[in-house]
Amino acid sequence: MNTAYLLLGGNLGVRVETLAMTVELIEKRIGQAAKKSSIYETEPWGFQHENKFLNQVIKVKTALLPIELLTKILKIEKQLGRTRNKSQYSARTIDIDILFYNNIIISEKNLQIPHPRLHERKFALVPLCEIASDLFHPILKKSIKKLLENCGDNSQVEVLN
DSSP, X not given: OEEXXXXXXXXXXXXXXXXXXXXXXXXXHTEEEEEEOOOEEEOOSSSOOSSOEEXXXXXXXXXXXXXXXXXXXXXXHHHTTOOOOSSSSOOOSOEEEEEEETTOOEEOSSOEESOTTGGGOHHHHHHHHHHHTTOBOTTTOOBHHHHHHHOOOOOOEEEOO
């Protein structure tokens, strides 16, 4: 079995229900969610929008290969109303990012693992640190806890009440 860490996030629609449905679909199509972080409310990153994001990290056990995982993720996003536009950063119902897959490094046009901007984003590091603070970044050679301590992102990341 492989271990993947996935970041879930969205700021449109009924956010809490969308996250719950996303986890349910991941468990049906990808594998068991072995751990789930709390849900965090965060500011949009890289663009302005009136709606805050909800973010959560899950640890998933899966038999899928990385490219198969990506394909299933894209189908789940589409089913839950995700529309992609040319802008890299925009409002969305759901976004699912592969943060880590085992301890491997992949650098292809459509798939980069570990996520290339993980260390710059508190909205990803805080929930990941909650469930895997000692996880080691294979490129940056630091734990998630250290990456969070050194992160220059000053945006608000708060546990949803």
